[in-house]
Amino acid sequence: MVQTHEKTATSPVNIAVIKYWGKRDTELILPSNSSISITFSKEHLQSKTTIRASPLFEKTRLWLNGIEEINVINNKRLQNCFRETKLLRKEYEDKLSKEIGIDNVIPLSTYHLHICSVNNFPTAAGLASSASGFACLVYTLSQLYELPVSATELSKIARQGSGSACRSLFGGFVSWQMGSKQDGSDSQALQIASSDHWPELEVLICIISDAKKGTSSTEGMQSTVKTSTLLQHRINNVVPERMKLMTNSILRKDFNKFAELTMKDSNQFHACCLDTFPPIFYLNDTSRAIISVITEYNDKSGEYKAAYTFDAGPNAVIYALKRNIPEIINLISKYFPPNQDNQTFFSDPSKLFSDKKKLGKLPLPANFNENIIPVFPNDSVKQILHTCVGNGPRVKKDESLLNAAGFPKTLK
Amino acid sequence: MVQTHEKTATSPVNIAVIKYWGKRDTELILPSNSSISITFSKEHLQSKTTIRASPLFEKTRLWLNGIEEINVINNKRLQNCFRETKLLRKEYEDKLSKEIGIDNVIPLSTYHLHICSVNNFPTAAGLASSASGFACLVYTLSQLYELPVSATELSKIARQGSGSACRSLFGGFVSWQMGSKQDGSDSQALQIASSDHWPELEVLICIISDAKKGTSSTEGMQSTVKTSTLLQHRINNVVPERMKLMTNSILRKDFNKFAELTMKDSNQFHACCLDTFPPIFYLNDTSRAIISVITEYNDKSGEYKAAYTFDAGPNAVIYALKRNIPEIINLISKYFPPNQDNQTFFSDPSKLFSDKKKLGKLPLPANFNENIIPVFPNDSVKQILHTCVGNGPRVKKDESLLNAAGFPKTLK
Numbered sequence: 001m002v003q004t005h006e007k008t009a010t011s012p013v014n015i016a017v018i019k020y021w022g023k024r025d026t027e028l029i030l031p032s033n034s035s036i037s038i039t040f041s042k043e044h045l046q047s048k049t050t051i052r053a054s055p056l057f058e059k060t061r062l063w064l065n066g067i068e069e070i071n072v073i074n075n076k077r078l079q080n081c082f083r084e085t086k087l088l089r090k091e092y093e094d095k096l097s098k099e100i101g102i103d104n105v106i107p108l109s110t111y112h113l114h115i116c117s118v119n120n121f122p123t124a125a126g127l128a129s130s131a132s133g134f135a136c137l138v139y140t141l142s143q144l145y146e147l148p149v150s151a152t153e154l155s156k157i158a159r160q161g162s163g164s165a166c167r168s169l170f171g172g173f174v175s176w177q178m179g180s181k182q183d184g185s186d187s188q189a190l191q192i193a194s195s196d197h198w199p200e201l202e203v204l205i206c207i208i209s210d211a212k213k214g215t216s217s218t219e220g221m222q223s224t225v226k227t228s229t230l231l232q233h234r235i236n237n238v239v240p241e242r243m244k245l246m247t248n249s250i251l252r253k254d255f256n257k258f259a260e261l262t263m264k265d266s267n268q269f270h271a272c273c274l275d276t277f278p279p280i281f282y283l284n285d286t287s288r289a290i291i292s293v294i295t296e297y298n299d300k301s302g303e304y305k306a307a308y309t310f311d312a313g314p315n316a317v318i319y320a321l322k323r324n325i326p327e328i329i330n331l332i333s334k335y336f337p338p339n340q341d342n343q344t345f346f347s348d349p350s351k352l353f354s355d356k357k358k359l360g361k362l363p364l365p366a367n368f369n370e371n372i373i374p375v376f377p378n379d380s381v382k383q384i385l386h387t388c389v390g391n392g393p394r395v396k397k398d399e400s401l402l403n404a405a406g407f408p409k410t411l412k
Numbered sequence: 413m414v415q416t417h418e419k420t421a422t423s424p425v426n427i428a429v430i431k432y433w434g435k436r437d438t439e440l441i442l443p444s445n446s447s448i449s450i451t452f453s454k455e456h457l458q459s460k461t462t463i464r465a466s467p468l469f470e471k472t473r474l475w476l477n478g479i480e481e482i483n484v485i486n487n488k489r490l491q492n493c494f495r496e497t498k499l500l501r502k503e504y505e506d507k508l509s510k511e512i513g514i515d516n517v518i519p520l521s522t523y524h525l526h527i528c529s530v531n532n533f534p535t536a537a538g539l540a541s542s543a544s545g546f547a548c549l550v551y552t553l554s555q556l557y558e559l560p561v562s563a564t565e566l567s568k569i570a571r572q573g574s575g576s577a578c579r580s581l582f583g584g585f586v587s588w589q590m591g592s593k594q595d596g597s598d599s600q601a602l603q604i605a606s607s608d609h610w611p612e613l614e615v616l617i618c619i620i621s622d623a624k625k626g627t628s629s630t631e632g633m634q635s636t637v638k639t640s641t642l643l644q645h646r647i648n649n650v651v652p653e654r655m656k657l658m659t660n661s662i663l664r665k666d667f668n669k670f671a672e673l674t675m676k677d678s679n680q681f682h683a684c685c686l687d688t689f690p691p692i693f694y695l696n697d698t699s700r701a702i703i704s705v706i707t708e709y710n711d712k713s714g715e716y717k718a719a720y721t722f723d724a725g726p727n728a729v730i731y732a733l734k735r736n737i738p739e740i741i742n743l744i745s746k747y748f749p750p751n752q753d754n755q756t757f758f759s760d761p762s763k764l765f766s767d768k769k770k771l772g773k774l775p776l777p778a779n780f781n782e783n784i785i786p787v788f789p790n791d792s793v794k795q796i797l798h799t800c801v802g803n804g805p806r807v808k809k810d811e812s813l814l815n816a817a818g819f820p821k822t823l824k
Contacts, residue, residue: 230683233645264689271642271687277672278707279679285697295690 005108006052007144008400011136011393013045013127014038014167014174015203015317017262017309018239018246019269021217022225028184029077029163032225033239035176036246037167038319039195040203041390047132049117049140050401057112063408064133065118080160081138082113089145108145116401116408127205127315134161135168139393151392155189171195171391173250175243195389198253202325205385206316206332208286217312220273220280227277234272255321259298259307262319266309282312286336286380289373290316293335296372297328300365326362329384333360335373336381346384417520418464419556420812423548423805425457425539426450426579426586427615427729429674429721430651430658431681433629434637440596441489441575444637445651447588448658449579450731451607452615453802459544461529461552462813469524475820476545477530492572493550494525501557520557528813528820539617539727546573547580551805563804567601583607583803585662587655607801610665614737617797618728618744620698629724632685632692639689646680667733671710671719674731678721694724698748698792701785702728705747708784709740712777738774741796745772747785748793758796 014037022032060082062072072078089109097105117136119129138158142149155166155176166188167174172195179186215223224231242261249257273280283291287310294306306328307319320328329346337360338345346359364370403409426449434444472494474484484490501521509517529548531541550570554561567578567588578600579586584607591598627635636643654673661669685692695703699722706718718740719731732740741758749772750757758771776782815821 229650230642230645230680233642233649237645238641260689267689267691268642268687271683274686275680275683277676277679278711279703281700281703284700288693288696291691291693299690 003106004052005054005106005111005144006050006400006402007140008048008050008396009136009140009143009393010042010046010048010396011132011139011168012039012042012171012390013121013129013132014040014164015309015311016164016167017258017307017319018242018265019311020164020176021221021269021272022231022235023163023221024178025182025184026222028187029159029161030184030187031163031176031178032231033235034178034243035164035167036192036243036250037164037174037176038201038203039168039171039174039390039392041387042394043390044205044385044387045119045121045127045132047117047119047129047136048396048399048401049115049133049136050399051116051137051140051144052114052402052406053108053111053144054114054406055111057114057406060113060115062115063117063411066408066410077134077161078137081134081141081157084157084160085138085141085145085147088142088147088149092145092147114402114406118401130162131164131168134158134165135393137161138165139169143395152188152190156184156187159184159187159189169392172197172389175247192247192250195391198250198389200253200321200323201255201389202320202322203385203387203389204316204318204320204325204328204332205387206290206318206336206381207383207385208284208290208314208316209380209382210284210286210314214282214313215280220276220312223280224272224276228272228275230275231272234268238268255307256304259304259319262307262309263294263304270310282314283310284314286376287314287316289335289376290318290332290381292373293331294318296369297331297365300367300369325386327365329386330358330360330362331364331368332381332384334364334375335360336376337378338381339378345382346386415518416464417466417518417523417556418462418812418814419552420460420462420808421548421552421555421805422454422458422460422808423544423551423580424451424454424583424802425533425541425544426452426576427721427723428576428579429670429719429731430654430677431723432576432588433633433681433684434643434647435575435633436590437594437596438634440599441571441573442596442599443575443588443590444643445647446590446655447576447579448604448655448662449576449586449588450613450615451580451583451586451802451804453799454806455802456617456797456799457531457533457539457544459529459531459541459548460808460811460813461527461545461548462811463528463549463552463556464526464814464818465520465523465556466526466818467523469526469818472525472527474527475529475823478820478822489546489573490549493546493553493569496569496572497550497553497557497559500554500559500561504557504559526814526818530813539619542574543576543580546570546577547805549573550577551581555807564600564602568596568599571596571599571601581804584609584801587659604659604662607803610662610801612665612733612735613667613801614732614734615797615799615801616728616730616732616737616740616744617799618702618730618748618793619795619797620696620702620726620728621792621794622696622698622726626694626725627692632688632724635692636684636688640684640687642687643684646684650680667719668716671716671731674719674721675706675716682722694726695722696726698788699726699728701747701788702730702744702793704785705743706730708781709743709777712779712781737798739777741798742770742772742774743776743780744793744796746776746787747772748788749790750793751790757794758798 020035159166173192432447571578585604
């Protein structure tokens, strides 16, 4: 009987607070500027991947959320990740057998793989599923192959699958150093602070309905690189200083500074999208209205109590300190009410609102201008996810997404 | 009996194709960059102003669209225009009496004024009414005072009322040279080409419904100056080159180049608004959708057939050559249908659509992706105005907005 070589692991989503937009090398996925992100708890948002290697498999196969991706072999970015991890495995096998003299080293680097990966959130929601997915692929492979390498080394491989995936190799607060070498060997993720560094910092993700499919970030960013006359100025003259200031605000847990930088950098990223030709829009009227509500809230609070950031889609990610979260949920719920019968509108593991009927009905903050925006149609914000800063990838012992024959347990 | 000293004149609206955003001197209204605009026909959009000077008037009074503006004396920008024109009048009176030796020079510079001004379009529509209004005020005063000065000299005075008003002193294609002198004496408008230079160029103005009152341009631009880290780059490194290219594209009647520059500069202006902190939004979902439709239309046409530009509001101004206007009106009408009983949706002096029921029902351009955007709710675009390039201010003989007693004929 053939021994089963298999590992299962989970990886988190990350959302940038200093945005990555533009590649200086599209093959190696080398960014035009450094970036900083925060890794979210896997409780709400994670990718889980099982990878099995077997000499009996006739080819490498991939199932995403229960559906087989037939053209996997042709996907260059996936191939990058396979190639790099197999190369490290091969070196490791050679080292074990030749240098250390171990017999019977299992030649996993030569086996085909069956890969099954699922997200616990809808891919279409635009929540950086490629980041968690590629991070999970590379991390799970590294565990399967027992690679003796650091998370930072792995981040360079995950980067070649999806740029921002490199940041999901770490929990907590993470920077992606753009590097300067042509081969990309110094373009890697580093942890600024771990997930327990700033426990007061929490996150609200507002999932927003949108009629229009946005431009993919891969296409969009290179269009910006080619046509925007503002992006290079951002890259050369704005981001380097913000990287320092953001790192310091995180290390000092200075929410006021953190919030200002986060909002300004989100705005500037979307400004560069608008300066692209033809222009790229990710924010819609609901996104704009959330910005107006947060701006009024901060203004009347006399300090920054909430910081919005938007990626390549209309969803709002709001960072806030724990004590201000209920007030913000109430504000969002007032202006963007759920459907009457929507029980899933607010995902509330922290049991902040025992009576959900009170959502949006509590008093507004002092001096808040109630007419700052009109109340939006029901379901403009489809869901509010309440989450927190979380850990990096983890192995899941005794879990598997594959059955004995090496196929997904739940095929679609 | 006291002789009546009165003049009536009309002035046009102008819309910039290289945008003015930011002042280097807010008192003198000196811009941070030069700009270029097109003056529209007064048939659809004009300000009309009657000004009477009389020794019997006890104070200077102003009626705008039938309503008296009581605090006129305190409005610094209006006072700038009065002061500067009266100064020129006084010099002229002195010259007539002292140098040329004319007796009985009428001391108009010492008389109070009754001013009545009306727009033939709603002020709230966000169609640069302050530009046509201040241009009309200054031009009418210059005629009343019989000032021996050029339109460019007058443009420096109108500029001190409302920056972009200086461009409405000319018809056709107009540049506002930012100048470099501290006293503003070289910050003035010049005509690039007259209104009959490019008769094929026409204009569609799409009036767009918006729930939210936008930031005023006066406040907005200084907020951008203070907080955007991209605006200075635009001012120093982008606009100067675009001024040259746009001037050339107009002189050569090169619609393709004109369109590209117009759209890019509109996008960049709104990008700088978005990079302001807190961000300023003028485009809404309808504006964005119009951009998508025009982008698809140009894309499938293999050339630029339409050029959008947006000022400090959601309304779209579309420049196109005469032969493509029906196709564009049909496209806009398809995706942004009017209310069923709306007879005023499309203002059509050119009688392009004899049967208005066909609006939006004609075939789409070849290969046009019909699903590029969803069809918007009725009345998202409230009106389409079809107009053309027009002349500068004109005196209206035998017309007056004031009755014999010096009060508006139609008081509200």
